[in-house]
Amino acid sequence: MLTHKDHFHGSDLEKIEQIYGIRKEDIVSFSANVNPLGISPKLREHLAKHIDCITTYPDREYSSLRQCMADYVGTEKENIIVGNGSTELISLFIQIEHPKKAMILGPTYSEYEREVSLGGGTTVYYPLKEESGFKLDTTHFTSKLDDSIDLLILCNPNNPTSSCISLDDMRTILDVCKEHGIYVMVDETYIEFVEDVVHTSAVSLTAYYNNIIILRGTSKFFAAPGLRLGYAITGNEDLLRNMNQRKNPWMINSLAAIAGELMFQDDEYIQATRDLISTERARCYQTMLNSKRFHPYKPTANFMLMRIMDEDLNSGILFDRAIREGLMIRDCSTFPFLNDKYIRFCFMDPADNDRLLDCLLR
CATH class of the missing domain: 3.40.640.10 (Type I PLP-dependent aspartate aminotransferase-like (Major domain))
Incomplete structure (x- = not known):
């Protein structure tokens, strides 16, 4: 468990490397709220032609x-x-x-x-x-x-x-x-x-x-x-x-x-993104809704805020638990009007979402 007061943004993977000794390439960032499909295939295929x-x-x-x-x-x-x-x-x-x-x-x-x-x-x-x-x-x-x-x-x-x-x-x-x-x-x-x-x-x-x-x-x-x-x-x-x-x-x-x-x-990439997020958003929300340890707030974007209901848990403990498995969530204690009973994570591909859900619900 961290003894210092560190809060990490989705772009702070270098800090994670230094503190936890985990290569940034091995971290799945549920904190950055970035599309899990990666960049547009059309962009990947054709950008080099315009160099x-x-x-x-x-x-x-x-x-x-x-x-x-x-x-x-x-x-x-x-x-x-x-x-x-x-x-x-x-x-x-x-x-x-x-x-x-x-x-x-x-x-x-x-x-x-x-x-x-x-x-x-x-x-x-x-x-x-x-x-x-x-x-x-x-x-x-x-x-x-x-x-x-x-x-x-x-x-x-x-x-x-x-x-x-x-x-x-x-x-x-x-x-x-x-x-x-x-x-x-x-x-x-x-x-x-x-x-x-x-x-x-x-x-x-x-x-x-x-x-x-x-x-x-x-x-x-x-x-x-x-x-x-x-x-x-x-x-x-x-x-x-x-x-x-x-x-x-x-x-x-x-x-x-x-x-x-x-x-x-x-257009194919845009639709594929919307389909993936729509499906995973509904699935992850329902999963956490069924848990008595968390209270999820109904999400409309590609991420979800949750209140930690378990008295023995806080955002720092959960961040530490997840990052040691290469999963980076957002500790929301630094947001105005929130405290260390709130976390946020974005929706990634189904397999990575399953890993995170298992980690949080353990």
């Missing part, structure tokens, strides 16, 4: 890539801006909007608060309630919005709770935010894993609301975190103009641009 693209500068407008993205999400390419990962676009957006006070739903990803702080702003949290399965009570939530708030940040589906805001509720939130002059930033990193993407994603709302920007990436669904390819969608022409004026001339390299075009058009 000569690095001999020239990328198209400054990334027209072909943005058109592929627009076709993929169901919008116009004029509404899309690309970036070196969605984190860069978050920074760029906050630099432009410069919010003095932001509201964030918690528990959630810590980078939002950090970026607001770096921009000189302060953050307040609206806590999702555990007794409601961490699902948002839209009526109560919107009653807490007022003119003092400049920016609302929503992660949908939310990390680590795997809860989701419906399209109707998102429309209600946008209406209230419009009344108070609040801009809404929606991180849809995990939206492609939900059952009904079209009727859950807020992309369609960008045609009607000018106070929303949506962030997407390729790290999780397309299993390409090292590619650093992200994009944002908004119908606000002034915001797009400001972001384009302030961004670096070439936000992403030529290979990333080509890779994006290949991935977004690999």
Whole structure:
């Protein structure tokens, strides 16, 4: 058992090597929330054929890539801006909007608060309630919005709770935010894993609301975190103009641009991913639901949050037990409003999921 207070992110495999003496190649990361199918076969097969693209500068407008993205999400390419990962676009957006006070739903990803702080702003949290399965009570939530708030940040589906805001509720939130002059930033990193993407994603709302920007990436669904390819969608022409004026001339390299075009058009891979996650999500949830030692919260994304009900167990003990078998879960004690009775893991292939379930239920 660890005697020091270490918490590991899904990308911290080198630290795991040092502390536990386990080669990172031998670790199955249930913490990184990355597609277990790996990268798109179309990308793997064809990217090498485009290697000569690095001999020239990328198209400054990334027209072909943005058109592929627009076709993929169901919008116009004029509404899309690309970036070196969605984190860069978050920074760029906050630099432009410069919010003095932001509201964030918690528990959630810590980078939002950090970026607001770096921009000189302060953050307040609206806590999702555990007794409601961490699902948002839209009526109560919107009653807490007022003119003092400049920016609302929503992660949908939310990390680590795997809860989701419906399209109707998102429309209600946008209406209230419009009344108070609040801009809404929606991180849809995990939206492609939900059952009904079209009727859950807020992309369609960008045609009607000018106070929303949506962030997407390729790290999780397309299993390409090292590619650093992200994009944002908004119908606000002034915001797009400001972001384009302030961004670096070439936000992403030529290979990333080509890779994006290949991935977004690999329909077989996209469907295979959704089928796998849908099946394993239902199976893993039901398995843990049948256990008295854990309370799983119904997941909508490719990962699941669980409360540890066994008094003799905590997140540190379970992390240690799993990692010694080459299985890395997420100790959620560092998330706001959570403690050492919560863990999170993503859904991998059936065999690896079985190994983890056996380990946790032992």
